[in-house]
Amino acid sequence: MKRKLTAGAVLSASALLAGAIQVAAAPAHAAPVQQREALVALAGQQAAPVAKALALGGQEQLVVRDAVVDANGTRHLRYDRTYAGLPVLGGDLVVHQKANGTIASVDRAFVGRLSLPSLTPALSAGTASTQAVDSVRATVGIAPADEDASPVSRVDGASAPVLVVWAGDGSPRLAYQTAVQGERADGTPSSQRLVTDAATGQVLSTHEEVQTATGTGKGVHVGSVTLTTTQSGSSYQLKDPSRGNQWTGNAKSSNALYTDADNAWGTGSASDSQSAAVDAQFGTGATWDYYKNTFGRNGIKNNGVGASNRVHYGNAYVNAFWQDSCFCMTYGDGSGNVNPLTALDVAGHEMSHGVTAATANLTYSGESGGLNEATSDIFGTMVEWYANLPTDVPDYLIGEKINIFGDGKPLRYMDKPSKDGSSKDSWYSGIGNIDVHYSSGVANHFFYLLAEGSGAKTINGVAYNSPTSNGSTVTGIGKDKAAAIWYRALTVYFTSSTNYKGARTGTLNAAKDLYGTGSTEYNAVAAAWSAVNVN
Template sequence: MKRKLTAGAVLSASALLAGAIQVAAAPAQAAPVQQREAIIALAGQQAAPVAKALALGGQEQLVVKDAIVDANGTRHLRYDRTYAGLPVLGGDLIVHQKANGTVASVDRAFDGRISLPSLTPKLSAGTASTQAVDSVRATVGIAPADEDASPVTRVDGASSPTLVVWAGDGSPRLAYQTVVHGERADGTPSSQRLVTDAATGQLLSTHEEVQTATGTGKGVHVGTVTLTTTQSGTTYQLKDASRGNQWTGNAKSGNALYTDADNNWGNGTASDTQSAAVDAQFGTGATWDYYKAKFNRNGIKNNGVGASNRVHYGNAYVNAFWQDSCFCMTYGDGTNNVNPLTAIDVAGHEMSHGVTAATANLTYSGESGGLNEATSDIFGTMVEWYANLPSDVPDYLIGEKINIFGNGQPLRYMDKPSKDGSSKDSWYSGIGSIDVHYSSGVANHFFYLLSEGSGAKVINGVSYNSPTSNGSTITGIGRDKAAAIWYRALTTYFTSSTNYKAARTGTLNAAKDLYGAGSVEYNTVAAAWSAVNVN
């Protein structure tokens, strides 16, 4: 929720303002990591006066998570919230400051003060852990709400529960957070983060941290590409020091880093284990390069650190997933271990989950979960367009190379999501109750309309025909502008609880920032949302 503050809510830290402007004006290419660290430090120093300006309670504090400074000195400070030292889940907020220090507005996941009658839980941590494990065990063998995931078949145990404040439903209360580990039927590791009421044991939230994009296919190859590697003695390592030391290892060998004697990797066939590693390493590099070139983002967390890959995971594992806890991508070899799921849009999709986790951290359920999935579809598609490979001609189809259905059809369609038989073309009340991979269709459709417009057309040899729910005709503004608006909204306006209505507001604010209120871009954002019934 966004609201204006009173005229008196001004932070007059002149020295900090001057420092922030100087940091923002510094050449990005000089030292981007150090520049970001300086901005983060300034935002941290502002945490206390910002909390005071927002009239938060005496036991509430803000902990800086990220900060963006525009060229004109405008600052967007992203904070997590604590209460009496406990993390507040669903308490994150973004403060938008003008260059003179005036707090212009704030976007909050929870709009209000936090006040709890007690910080003493009625249930013990041991009881909370047992209840969390039992809750997951009760789902063993049952198909999850996420239809792209398979059922949990094994529960290995749980982390020690930690006390938190739960504000995700707008009614703050003391709670326990517990991570239950296990495995799903298809071999995917499971790490379910459960939040339970510390007084009653009621399950308040559950979130699978291992986010997957299911696929089967005939194998993927990026063709002949250039790789940046590292020489160590007389051997070469599949490690890229120019992109944060991102690397690729073989899951069949304990995730051992790939090495080679002549710096020529793979032969283009699945029988050579290096071929899938080439795909993965190239996809990771293309994702890094896209975010760097388009948004000056220095890696997934914007801290200069590269992700890692592990290929050949499991036995005939028909999936791929991003895991924030290991900051890594994992790829299976597909049906009969001959179809590695290393498509470039899969890589871009999964690693964009990491970008979302590092920024808005959209909760992976309800409408925010659909926006989370759509964000990965959007940027996975944009990475594919950026790479522009002859072997994978860019399009607005999701997972078209992995041939998940065995008939050459893609996993999802952005121009008309309902063509997959499950995704939704437009918003309706209750869409937050369906699987996030299908509720994401609304945002995917919005993005296609914003980029290319409505109606029939052929792009790169692929035929599209995008409808509108209100019968309007949309003229697109181009995919680069559409992606810039979405990225700006994700990193500057979206919070963990953003729903479709708030996404409309956030993207309009982003369009206004980038192109001006009343611009063609701004008006097209509004029209494209209305075309998918988000009004």
Template sequence: MKRKLTVGAALSATALLAGAIQVAAAPAQAAPVPQRVSLIALAGQQAAPVAKALALGGQEQLVVKDVVVDANGTRHLRYDRTYAGLPVLGGDLVVHQKANGAITSVDRAFEGRLSLPSLTPALSAGTASTQAVDSVRATVGIAPSDKDASPVTRVDGASTPALVVWAGDGSPRLAYQTVVHGERADGTPSSQRLLTDAATGQVLSTHEEVQTVNGTGKGVHVGTVTLNTTQSGTTYQLKDPSRGNQWTGNAKSGNALYTDADNNWGNGTASDTQSAAVDAQFGTGVTWDFYKNTYNRTGIKNNGVGASNRVHYGNAYVNAFWQDSCFCMTYGDGNGNVNPLTALDVAGHEMSHGVTSATANLTYSGESGGLNEATSDIFGTMVEWYANLPVDVPDYLIGEKINIFGNGQPLRFLDKPSKDGSSKDTWYSGIGGIDVHYSSGVANHWFYLVSEGSGTKVINGVTYNSPTANGSTITGIGRDKAAAIWYRALTVYFTSSTNYKAARAATLAAAADLYNGTNTTEYQTVAAAWSAVGVN
């Protein structure tokens, strides 16, 4: 659980931090890449005094992950934690400092000082690997809780288990982290990351690293668009030098980079293999532009490096997915290999998983998992609005172009998530126990209410009717402000274990930061929308 702590006299060591980072005022939240490199380096130099100021134990160290600097010089230092040199999963924290370096508050995934009775595992790494593989094998053929996913049908093996400290459930213990590789029934690769107790072998946490959106639509092409390409000799490459060398390859040819003789790509039909590549490359570029021009975020990791795409994956594969390990998007061709799954909101959704991984790294289970999925739905929606294509009119629907059910129904609805038959409109005490694709409905509903308000309205030809759990009437403040509040909360307040209660506090803090305090329409709308979805 994330708790916001006001740091008082007990942290007298903050004097050591004063003036440690001096930056010029910046108009946006994320620092340009050269400045960010310097900030990361300087934040690393003050990791030790920050740890001392926070009264961490002698075996604990902080490793800087990210820095956000506000226009007024306020700093937000995001750290991961180690214990005796071992990574602490669920031990991350964000330190908020005034411009002079004084700590004002801290958001922690785990509260307090770490202490383990022993760093010697009772189980060997080999035993841990066997137990992890057996755990996944026990699920072979069993349908997962996510009705849109398919069961694991093959287990290929596992990575060498690595010792870590698991603090994600509030009870720190020595654990092994193992990634078990395999394949699902629909051809999706499976990479399940398991945390197992190093003393008992008990599975403490597991999540699928290949995050997918399923679809069986007719495919999306984005019409006639402009693509930035790279000339190499007499040929052109589908690689964008203006956006971190983002590129698209053909999975049918070993992910070979697409090339062309005349720089005219595709003909808009699925029979031309370049057409899906155009969609993928354009979607990646729009997502880059959205984050760059809206939040000054240069690439998914904010390091200037572009992602890659591979299209025509598998045989009649009806999914698309993002993988951190290859920093890439993968698209199948759908039923009959004639419906490439290259929708803009799908691309924005999946690549936003990468943004979440690079920032708060919300654990992909429980309430934090629902917030992880909602983050991708929110920003996938915003990417579609940013592009504003006449062939894909923006809306508050997810996956409406891929026609996953064959009847034109979208995958998810932000105005009333329960319309999909599984997602939840409001929070309740057991919501952390359901699939994250459905618990995400609470935050999706919140985002729509903050953006557009409650009640019935028609936007771009789509009729919405968003209810409130408490019968209140909400007047929206616009999607741009709602998304800006969510982005700031994600990048400077959320931690890996943030739940809905903590997300309310974080977004309220973000609204106060961005819109001049608590006595504002923006702040009050954020609070009212959370109450309207049952988060009080």
């Protein structure tokens, strides 16, 4: 079938009707990617005849931005405008065409023909940049008009100003557009796009490009939670600009970023694709918050950059893993694709592998490999305690929510690691020869003893009974102090080849730094290591 691509030939001034018309949403089956691409191409071909029909000036051109077709064939062609090659801000328009190609109406941001006396700015680009930065600096600490945004706390600099035509107020003039970068008081990055008069430096417009929103989510494991998301037009993205743009994508759709129309994510059911994404995104944010608020660490690499997640990996994949090369975490959906491995302690565990890689970089084999795994178990557990969710009551069990064995048992136990049937409670000379997930038991056991002490006790409704290899009684110093000692040892004393003997020395040095030689905490570290036969 031959398509008519010359609708501009039937345009006439009498066809240009004032006012907007109601645009019906096209059904999903009527707007495949190929159809939209063809329509955008058609709109591009019609740009020149449309500009002529609208009586635009000779230096004005239309550049297609988008195109939509309704089920009845009505087309809506969206154009931006340029003047002498410069972008016209506030010069955009939408042409509404009937199915036969005639124009039904036009919506214009600026009505009329553009005309500027000169295209030579009175101010230099450098001056414009300085004025834009000074303008934003003058607002530091002042609450913005948007009640949901926090004030700018820091200004870092600006992009090179771009010469534009400003038509946003109905009085076209030459202007500069400059993006000023910084940070808001709540840690959210700021990118304010300012338009300034190229003759006077007057601020004509300012717009914060980083738009956050507070969404709600229902995860499989985390239950009902709030999420910081990014608003993009009329939809929302599962991306958190307040935490280094951490985001979650769907492995079943080439890791495509999750988007949503109403900012309410997931149903809590594993059958809803978004539910596992809620778990992963919340877990990533909780881990970020734990490290930042506890240790002042700004992201995994301490550089303010957030990680990414991909959920629904593989088919019935019963695992989750961290990859430093892509700075990402990957989660399978578990046996039968009904038990996603997106539990909170799993998220904290995987991200902590990244922290280890960025610090001690413990080699993932031998005794150092066991310490690597234990570090992730320790901080995955601490993230769970930090979040303190009613749907995932904090404990010293690893992976208790993911039901990996199908019988409700956790993956690992910190109070007595050997309860899983493979992990080791204490050090022995050949422990470096076994799987790192099992040799990690020695450090997990040490951490539990340091935090909670030996013997039988019930914590948060869970019964524990932690033994010691030398029959001693160990008194715990609390999980927060134990974690502080382990974190300092990891980031200051451990190296890639640290073994259990070296871990004892490193944690004693950390305890000495934090609490002093001979302190209760220092002595507890020594006692806990001896209790797992590391002397």
